[in-house]
Amino acid sequence: MKGTSGNIGQTFATASQVTEQKDYSILNLGPTHPATHGIFQNILTMDGEIIVKAEPTIGYIHRAFEKLAEHRPYNQITPITDRLNYCSSPINNMGWHMTVEKLIGCEIPKRAQYMRVIIMELSRIADHIVCDTVIAVDTGAMTGFLYLFQWREKIYEIFEEMCGARLTTNIGRIGGMEREFNEKAWSRIHAFMKEFPKALTEFDKLVTRNRIFMDRTINCGAISAEKALAYSFTGPNLRAAGVDYDVRVMTPYSSYEEFDFIIPVGTNGDTYDRYMVRMEEMWQSMRIIEQAIKNMPDGAFHADVPEFYLPAKEDVYSKMEALIYQFKIVMGETDVPKGEVYHAVEGGNGELGFYLISDGGRTPYRLHMRRPCFIYYQAYPSMIEGGMLSDAILTMSSMNVIAGELDA
C-alpha cells in the first residue's frame, strides 16, 4: 500500500500490518500544541515515526452556539457567527443575514449585494492567506509567511474602515449594510487591489515550485474524491480532490451569478493540491472584487425593511416611527414569519449552512449551523494513519481546521 509520505513511492506499513508485539508509544498532539494552530487534541499511537492510530478529541472551545441562538433575537445572533470561522468572520455574518432575509422574504438592493461580495471575497483572501502561509510555515518556510501575512493585516484595516472591527466584525445587518464604504475604505481597497498581486506573486515564486515544499506536500495526506464526498467534504478540500462543487456557482447568492470567475480543482486531494486550490482561489477572488468595483451599481445600501433594519440615529431622536422601530428591533419584538429555511454560503472552508426553524417568536426555535470544519475533520485520522508525524501536522494545516468552527 502506498504510504502518505513526502517521498513518492516509498511504502509504509499500515496499522493492520504492524505486528502486535511491537512497543507502541502514545503521543499527545495537543490540546495546546503550537503546530495544531488551535485547541484540539489527537492521541496518536506511534510506531517510531509512523502513526498507527489517531484518535481526535474535540470540543475544547465548545460554546453551545446552537443553544445560545435559541435565546437571542435575530440581530443578536450575528456576533455569535463571528466566532465560528474567525479567520473569515464577514462570510459567516453575511450567511446569517441572508438566512434571515430569506425567511422574511427581503430582497436587498444590488449595491448592497455587490458591497457584500467585496467583503466576502476579501475575507476569503484573508482566510486563504492564513491557511497557505501556515502550510509553508509547517514545512519550514517562515519567510513567505512573514511576507504575506501583513496583507491579512491590510484586509483587517479595510474591515476596520467599513465597520470599526477587525477580527470579529459583526459586519452588515439584516436587510443590507449598516453604512456606505467611506473614502478611506475605498482608497484602502484600491491600494490593496494594486499591491496585493505583487505580494502574492512573490509568495508564489518563493514557495509553490520550491523543491523542499513540493517534496513535503505532494502525496501527503491525500484523499480521493469518492471518500471526500462520503465524508461530506466541501470547499477547497473537496475541490482539491477534483470535485468542482462551489456554493457560489451551484446556488448563487448575493448576485454571484453576475461575476465571471473560475473554480479551480485539483486531482490528488493531497496537501499540495489543497494549497494550490487556495492559491488560485485568491486570484479568482481578486478578479471578483475587481468586477464588483468596476460594475458597482448605484442605489441604496440597504433594503427598505424598517421592522428589521435599525433606523439612522438622528431619525431615532427626531421621528416617531424611527423611535418605535428602534425600540422594537433592540428589544427583539418584531414579528417573524413561521417557517424553516436553509441557506448556505461558500465560506473559507466550504459550505457554511444555517438551518433556521422559526415559530414566529422573538428568537429562533432552532438554529443548526452546518460547519464545514466539523464535518470534514472526522476524516483526519484516516488521512494520517500510516504516515509520518510531520505529515500529520502538514495535513492538519492544509485542511484549515479552525477551532471556532469545529466546536461552535
Place this chain on the structure above:
Amino acid sequence: MHHEIHPSASPQIIELHNHVKDALISSFGDDITGSQIDYDFPVFVVAKNRIHDVLEFLKNNSDQSFQFLTTMCGVHYPEQVGQEFALVYQLHNMEKNWRVRIKTFMADKDLNVPTATDIWLGANWMERETFDFYGFRFQGHPDLRRILNMDEMNYHPLRKEYALEDAGRDDKQDKYFGR
C-alpha cells in the same frame, strides 16, 4: 397526508418535489407521512422505522442520486405529544443541484434510530453531535460517544427543558418584552 407549498416556491422546486414524492410513495407508500415545500426546499416526513431505507433509496436510486449528506440535526418539540423529537437530514444531488430535507418524528420514550453511518462515512460525527445534544440512540453506530460536551455530562443540553440561564432568574421573561 399533510401537504403544503410555500408561495415563494419556483416551478423547478415544485417539479422536484413531485418527482421525489412520486418515487417515495411508489416505494414506501403510507410510510411517507407528509410532504411540503418550505421556501426552496422539498420536505418529506418519513416513519421512523423506514428512515434508513428511505435514505438508502434516495442515495442509490439512479433517478434520485442524492449522494451527498449535507447535514443532519435534531429538534425538540416538547408540546407535540408522542412526537417530541425530530431528526432532520438534508441531502444533495450535486449533479442536478437538487436538495431535499427528510424528517422523522419520534416519541421521547423511544429514541432509537438506525444509523446512517453505513450510507455516509460523514454521518459519524454528525450523529455523535446529535446524540450529544438530544440523546438519540443511533443503532449500529460504530462509536456513539459525546463529541462536544464532556463524557461525564448526564443530560442532553439542547432539549428544551434545559434553560440557558439560571432558572430562578425572572427578569428576562417574554412578558416583559410585550410577548
